Amino acid sequence: xxxxxxxxxxxxxxxxxxxxxxxxxxxxxxxxxxxxxxxxxxxxxxxxxxxxxxxxxxxxxxxxxxxxxxxxxxxxxxxxxxxxxxxxxxxxxxxxxxxxxxxxxxxxxxxxxxxxxxxxxxxxxxxxxxxxxxxxxxxxxxxxxxxxxxxxxxxxxxxxxxxxxxxxxxxxxxxxxxxxxxxxxxxxxxxxxxxxxxxxxxxxxxxxxxxxxxxxxxxxxxxxxxxxxxxxxxxxxxxxxxxxxxxxxxxxxxxxxxxxxxxxxxxxxxxxxxxxxxxxxxxxxxxxxxxxxxxxxxxxxxxxxxxxxxxxxxxxxxxxxxxxxxxxxxxxxxxxxxxxxxxxxxxxxxxxxxxxxxxxxxxxxxxxxxxxxxxxxxxxxxxxxxxxxxxxxxxxxxxxxxxxxxxxxxxxxxxxxxxxxxxxxxxxxxxxxxxxxxxxxxxxxxxxxxxxxxxxxxxxxxxxxxxxxxxxxxxxxxxxxxxxxxxxxxxxxxxxxxxxxxxxxxxxxxxxxxxxxxxxxxxxxxxxxxxxxxxxxxxxxxxxxxxxxxxxxxxxxxxxxxxxxxxxxxxxxxxxxxxxxxxxxxxxxxxxxxxxxxxxxxxxxxxxxxxxxxxxxxxxxxxxxxxxxxxxxxxxxxxxxxxxxxxxxxxxxxxxxxxxxxxxxxxxxxxxxxxxxxxxxxxxxxxxxxxxxxxxxxxxxxxxxxxxxxxxxxxxxxxxxxxxxxxxxxxxxxxxxxxxxxxxxxxxxxxxxxxxxxxxxxxxxxxxxxxxxxxxxxxxxxxxxxxxxxxxxxxxxxxxxxxxxxxxxxxxxxxxxxxxxxxxxxxxxxxxxxxxxxxxxxxxxxxxxxxxxxxxxxxxxxxxxxxxxxxxxxxxxxxxxxxxxxxxxxxxxxxxxx
Amino acid sequence: xxxxxxxxxxxxxxxxxxxxxxxxxxxxxxxxxxxxxxxxxxxxxxxxxxxxxxxxxxxxxxxxxxxxxxxxxxxxxxxxxxxxxxxxxxxxxxxx
Numbered sequence: 001x002x003x004x005x006x007x008x009x010x011x012x013x014x015x016x017x018x019x020x021x022x023x024x025x026x027x028x029x030x031x032x033x034x035x036x037x038x039x040x041x042x043x044x045x046x047x048x049x050x051x052x053x054x055x056x057x058x059x060x061x062x063x064x065x066x067x068x069x070x071x072x073x074x075x076x077x078x079x080x081x082x083x084x085x086x087x088x089x090x091x092x093x094x095x096x097x098x099x100x101x102x103x104x105x106x107x108x109x110x111x112x113x114x115x116x117x118x119x120x121x122x123x124x125x126x127x128x129x130x131x132x133x134x135x136x137x138x139x140x141x142x143x144x145x146x147x148x149x150x151x152x153x154x155x156x157x158x159x160x161x162x163x164x165x166x167x168x169x170x171x172x173x174x175x176x177x178x179x180x181x182x183x184x185x186x187x188x189x190x191x192x193x194x195x196x197x198x199x200x201x202x203x204x205x206x207x208x209x210x211x212x213x214x215x216x217x218x219x220x221x222x223x224x225x226x227x228x229x230x231x232x233x234x235x236x237x238x239x240x241x242x243x244x245x246x247x248x249x250x251x252x253x254x255x256x257x258x259x260x261x262x263x264x265x266x267x268x269x270x271x272x273x274x275x276x277x278x279x280x281x282x283x284x285x286x287x288x289x290x291x292x293x294x295x296x297x298x299x300x301x302x303x304x305x306x307x308x309x310x311x312x313x314x315x316x317x318x319x320x321x322x323x324x325x326x327x328x329x330x331x332x333x334x335x336x337x338x339x340x341x342x343x344x345x346x347x348x349x350x351x352x353x354x355x356x357x358x359x360x361x362x363x364x365x366x367x368x369x370x371x372x373x374x375x376x377x378x379x380x381x382x383x384x385x386x387x388x389x390x391x392x393x394x395x396x397x398x399x400x401x402x403x404x405x406x407x408x409x410x411x412x413x414x415x416x417x418x419x420x421x422x423x424x425x426x427x428x429x430x431x432x433x434x435x436x437x438x439x440x441x442x443x444x445x446x447x448x449x450x451x452x453x454x455x456x457x458x459x460x461x462x463x464x465x466x467x468x469x470x471x472x473x474x475x476x477x478x479x480x481x482x483x484x485x486x487x488x489x490x491x492x493x494x495x496x497x498x499x500x501x502x503x504x505x506x507x508x509x510x511x512x513x514x515x516x517x518x519x520x521x522x523x524x525x526x527x528x529x530x531x532x533x534x535x536x537x538x539x540x541x542x543x544x545x546x547x548x549x550x551x552x553x554x555x556x557x558x559x560x561x562x563x564x565x566x567x568x569x570x571x572x573x574x575x576x577x578x579x580x581x582x583x584x585x586x587x588x589x590x591x592x593x594x595x596x597x598x599x600x601x602x603x604x605x606x607x608x609x610x611x612x613x614x615x616x617x618x619x620x621x622x623x624x625x626x627x628x629x630x631x632x633x634x635x636x637x638x639x640x641x642x643x644x645x646x647x648x649x650x651x652x653x654x655x656x657x658x659x660x661x662x663x664x665x666x667x668x669x670x671x672x673x674x675x676x677x678x679x680x681x682x683x684x685x686x687x688x689x690x691x692x693x694x695x696x697x698x699x700x701x702x703x704x705x706x707x708x709x710x711x712x713x714x715x716x717x718x719x720x721x722x723x724x725x726x727x728x729x730x731x732x733x734x735x736x737x738x739x740x741x742x743x744x745x746x747x748x749x750x751x752x753x754x755x756x757x758x759x760x761x762x763x764x765x766x767x768x769x770x771x772x773x774x775x776x777x778x779x780x781x782x783x784x785x786x787x788x789x790x791x792x793x794x795x796x797x798x799x800x801x802x803x804x805x806x807x808x809x810x811x812x813x814x815x816x817x818x819x820x821x822x823x824x825x826x827x828x829x830x831x832x833x834x835x836x837x838x839x840x841x842x843x844x845x846x847x848x849x850x851x852x853x854x855x856x857x858x859x860x861x862x863x864x865x866x867x868x869x870x871x872x873x874x875x876x877x878x879x880x881x882x883x884x885x886x887x888x889x890x891x892x893x894x895x896x897x898x
Numbered sequence: 899x900x901x902x903x904x905x906x907x908x909x910x911x912x913x914x915x916x917x918x919x920x921x922x923x924x925x926x927x928x929x930x931x932x933x934x935x936x937x938x939x940x941x942x943x944x945x946x947x948x949x950x951x952x953x954x955x956x957x958x959x960x961x962x963x964x965x966x967x968x969x970x971x972x973x974x975x976x977x978x979x980x981x982x983x984x985x986x987x988x989x990x991x992x993x994x
Contacts, residue, residue: 146987179984211982231987233994243980247993250983255975263968285978286900289910296900299960300974303967338962358954366954374959425951 025054032064041072063106066095070109077113089113099126104133108228111139116149124157134196135228137162141169141196142230148173165195172204181207199229206235210242218242252284266301266309275321294322295331302335330356337371340378344389344410347375348396369422372401373431376411376418380435385837385846385887386410404441408885411435412445419449426462429453433466438885443470454486461487461497468504472643477508495533500640502528502536506543507643513550514599521547538588539641541576545592548572549607550600569610570617582621583629589615590653591637591645597653598646612657619658627666634661634676649680662689667701671744674708678751683716700737703729704744711748714756721756726765753850753888832874833886840889853892899953899960901970902943904978917947 023031028051035044045068052061069092076085092110096102107126111119123136141162144150150170153163172187181204188201202224209217218238225235237244243253258281265274278297286293298319305315315335319328330353337350351368358364379386386407393402401417402410412435419428432449435442447470453463464487471480484504487497505528512521525543532540549569573592577585593611596603622630634655636648654661655677662685665673670693677686690709697705706729713719726745733741742763749760759765840846845853860867875894883891903910906920921944928936946956964970985993 146991177986177988179986179989211984213982231991234990237994245985245990245993247985247989248983249980251980252975252978253980255978256972257975259971259975263971281975285904285974286910292910293900296960297971297974300964300967300971303961303964303970306967357957363950363954366951367958370955370958 025051025056028054029056029061029064032061032068036064036068036071039071041068041075044068045072062095063097063101066092066097067106067109069095070106070113073113074109085113099129102126102130104130104136105228107133107136108139111136116143116147116152117155119143120152120155123160124155127157127159132159135226137196138199138226139228139230141165141200145169145173145176145197145200146230148177162196165191165197169197169200172200176200176204181211199225199231203229203231203235206238210238210248215242252281255281255284258284266304269310269314271310271314271318271321275318278322291324291327295327298322298331299334302331302338305335326353326356329353337375340375342390343375343379343384344391344396344400344402347371347414348391348400351399352396365421366425368399369418369425369428372414372418372421373425373428376415376435377431379411380431406439406441408439409442409445412437412442416445416449419452423452423456426457426460429457429463429466433462433469437470437473440474443474446470459490461491461494464490465496465500468500472504472507477511480504481508495535498531498533499536502532502540503640503644505531506539509543509547510644513547518547518551538580538584538591539644541580541584541588542591542595543644545573545576545588546595548576549596549603569607570614573611573614577618582618583625583633585618586615586622586654587633587650589618590633590650593657594647594650594653595645615657619654619661622658622661623664625664627664627669630661630665631669631672631676634673636676636679651676651680652682655682655685667693667697670701671704671708674705675747678708678712678715678748681715683712687712687716699734700740703733703737703741707741707744708748711751711760715751723756723759723765726759730763730765754852829874829877829882833882833890836874836890836893837887840887840893845889846887850888850892853889857893899946899956901974901977902946902956904974905939905943906947914949917944921948 028047032044032047032051035041035047045065048061048065048068052058052065069088073085073088073092076082076088089110092113096110097106104126107122111122114122119140123140126133126136137160140156140160144153144162144166150166153166156162168187168190172184175181175184175187185201185204185208188197188204191197191201202221206218206221206225209215209221222235222239225232229235234245242248246253258277262274262277262281265271265277278294278301282290282293282297301310301318302315304310305312310318316328316332319331322328323331333346333350333353334357337346340346351371354364354367354371358367378384379389389407389410391397391400391402397403400410401413401420404410404413412432415428415432415435418425419432422428429449432446435446437443437446447467450463450467450470453460454467457463464483467483468480468487471477471483481504484497484501487494488501491497505524509521509524509528512518512524525540525547528536528540529544549572573589577588580588589611593608593615596608596611622633625633634651637645637650639648642648662670662673670689674686674690677683677689687709690705690712694702694705694709707726710719710722710725710729713725714722719725730738730741745760745763749757752760845856871894878886878894883895886894900910903912906917906924908917908920912920921940924940925937928940930937945952946960947953
């Protein structure tokens with residue numbers, strides 16, 4: 001290929017040479033001129049030499065040949081071919097015109113290749129025949145400044161003023177060479193504007209401006225330097241971009257440009273170039289710690305796998321190209337951990353490489369703890385189903401801190417391990433306290449961590465408060481009270497501690513009421529009353545009323561208190577709430593009704609109707625309450641009071657008894673109210689209210705109401721995956737309201753599941769019709785109910801156990817409950833649940849909307865009645881702990897509700 | 899993470915005291931009144947590396963917290979501002 005090109009080039013050259021040979025003399029001379037103007041020195045020399053051969057007058061041709069040789073000389077010098085340039089310079093000298101015919105620019109061009117002595121003698125001869133040339137003298141001045149051969153000044157003709165101006169330049173030249181441009185500028189102050197040294201002064205001024213970061217001043221000064229000045233090459237670079245002169249900078253220059261190039265290489269898949277550029281950036285930004293810089297750069301490059309600028313395979317190849325083996329393995333493990341596709345395996349793998357990232361042992365411990373907490377937080381927050389998380393426990397168990405076989409305990413154990421590694425990290429304890437804990441063993445683990453926190457944070461009431469919650473969950477009331485006393489010691493004025501103490505006394509009173517130990521209940525309520533603040537006052541009054549209604553005269557024997565009974569419920573309530581504000585009165589009675597209906601269903605119906613009457617009586621003042629207070633009334637009760645009430649959702653109690661309450665809510669408050677209603681699954685009142693308001697609403701509120709309406713209609717199964725309805729609302733939303741709509745979509749996403757959840761979370765309603773995992777080939781979700789979608793006799797279920805056998809076991813159990821040993825029953829139940837969860841995973845039902853699973857169950861009732869009967873038996877055998885451990889989908893299978 | 903060190907003009911392995919000293923120096927020079935953007939940049943850089951725990955967290959999760967990787971790479975290039983260096987005439991001529 002190379003030789004072919006060479007041949008072609010040679011042929012071209014020969015042809016052009018023949019062409020030159022064939023042209024006439026005037027054409028040749030004209031061609032030579034044109035070549036010269038175009039900077040084609042060699043062609044110009046050929047043409048002009050041929051012109052001489054053809055008899056052109058040398059007086060006309062020689063000046064042009066002289067220029068052509070000088071041009072060639074400068075071209076060779078630019079290429080660094082100085083020996084060749086010197087030889088060309090000698091040839092140029094042979095064509096040099098006489099001085100009277102020599103222009104000053106030609107002279108400068110000739111002088112560029114000459115020594116300073118030759119310069120001086122040439123110029124002396126030149127001014128013998130011509131007048132002085134400013135350009136040549138400025139050139140000479142520049143040469144003196146560079147070479148500082150001041151003694152040669154005496155050789156200059158007396159007419160040349162260089163000698164006169166040179167005195168201030170001697171000192172300045174030394175300063176210029178040492179980089180002290182400011183002092184040099186001061187020295188050059190006496191130099192006049194017309195002096196040949198004036199460009200040197202301008203150059204100094206430009207450099208001073210550069211060091212003062214006055215780049216525009218520098219450009220102004222540079223623009224006043226003539227092109228013939230010997231420093232013009234430096235001047236040109238400074239004019240273009242000072243960053244191009246590396247000697248003027250300390251630290252990385254042009255890294256931004258290099259980074260842009262890397263991105264360009266990555267986008268165009270030029271990985272070799274990208275790798276080379278990344279290496280040079282790392283060397284520039286961090287010459288002392290190249291490895292760390294390149295690692296960090298590659299971490300950032302990993303983010304480009306998110307938008308598929310590069311794919312994972314290309315990325316891993318890329319990091320192997322740039323990092324040593326242990327570092328590339330570390331980065332691979334780290335990026336896989338961030339991808340979190342296999343939570344436990346990815347976390348374990350990253351932890352096993354952590355020493356390579358943190359060689360310091362103490363730092364490695366903190367890092368391990370942070371990784372574990374990050375993993376737990378993600379598993380917890382994103383509702384990963386722990387039972388289905390795969391893990392090589394033998395390999396990763398020790399680094400993850402997992403010792404138990406029970407999946408419920410995995411994330412608690414991981415958090416505990418993090419706490420042990422870094423006991424001073426408060427976040428670990430907070431996370432531990434927030435984790436779901438159903439089994440006693442899990443509670444014990446959480447308790448263990450919080451007890452450790454008591455020692456590490458001796459002034460913090462947080463572990464005491466959380467421990468009290470655990471003790472209440474374990475019905476260890478005395479322990480709870482004692483730990484709350486400790487909390488009071490640690491933070492006696494902390495309202496959280498006081499409120500929790502009040503709540504603990506009320507819980508204790510509640511239990512005493514249940515056990516009919518009314519004297520103990522009375523004592524606790526009195527203590528709570530003495531301590532209570534504004535936040536807990538309605539709770540205390542509610543318990544006082546409850547106590548008085550429950551008390552049928554037992555205590556009156558001792559202290560003469562009024563006996564309540566059913567007859568005087570109203571008067572008891574009136575007396576108890578008299579000192580409260582209307583808002584607190586309604587809130588107290590609503591809580592009382594919620595509490596009583598849930599926990600004392602055996603009460604006389606008359607008492608309930610009295611409670612209703614009392615509520616309606618006090619609810620009359622609702623119309624006078626500000627809208628914000630009505631919203632507060634409807635809000636769910638605080639999580640802290642959960643042990644005191646059947647449910648936190650009080651809105652139902654109020655809405656059932658006061659149907660017009662929502663009319664008193666202002667438009668600005670309706671969205672929070674709708675959130676409360678959706679949370680409490682009060683869909684009908686929410687839809688009615690939207691329908692009532694939507695007619696008169698406008699702008700932002702109207703759009704939001706319409707969006708809520710579409711979501712609630714999906715929740716009530718009126719609509720199924722009608723993404724067009726969402727898109728319609730989105731389309732008509734103005735740009736300014738779009739963010740509010742997006743926020744609503746994100747909030748409501750938690751109430752739905754599957755593709756609709758994803759659509760709401762991503763606020764993208766243009767996605768294709770939903771698919772259902774392995775059953776993708778179905779044309780409609782209702783095809784799920786086809787017979788083929790379920791396991792027939794000939795279908796093979798390759799889960800952990802054979803479901804059919806287990807259902808036979810359930811059938812046997814149903815007919816004869818006492819035939820099996822309890823331990824055996826428990827082990828079989830575990831197997832069935834695992835099988836059921838695996839079935840949900842394998843059939844792609846995980847994340848499917850609730851009503852789809854319900855419809856599947858309906859079809860199964862017809863087609864697989866035995867299996868459904870088995871589910872029903874299984875549901876009956878599960879205790880609360882077991883139910884809580886089930887996934888949402890499994891709960892719908894067994895109980896019809898999540 | 900690395901850009902925090904560059905913004906403060908520090909080496910990667912400096913001690914806590916050195917980081918704090920440098921931070922105080924810089925916020926005295928770039929006060930919120932004089933240069934609010936630079937002040938904010940310095941303060942957030944300091945927050946990310948002021949304690950060993952913060953540094954470990956940054957090293958572990960710095961990449962995840964980045965909202966725009968392209969901008970992060972570019973700002974890394976910008977973070978370490980090159981300082982103008984004294985050069986004499988000879989050096990300048992040698993460079994060209």
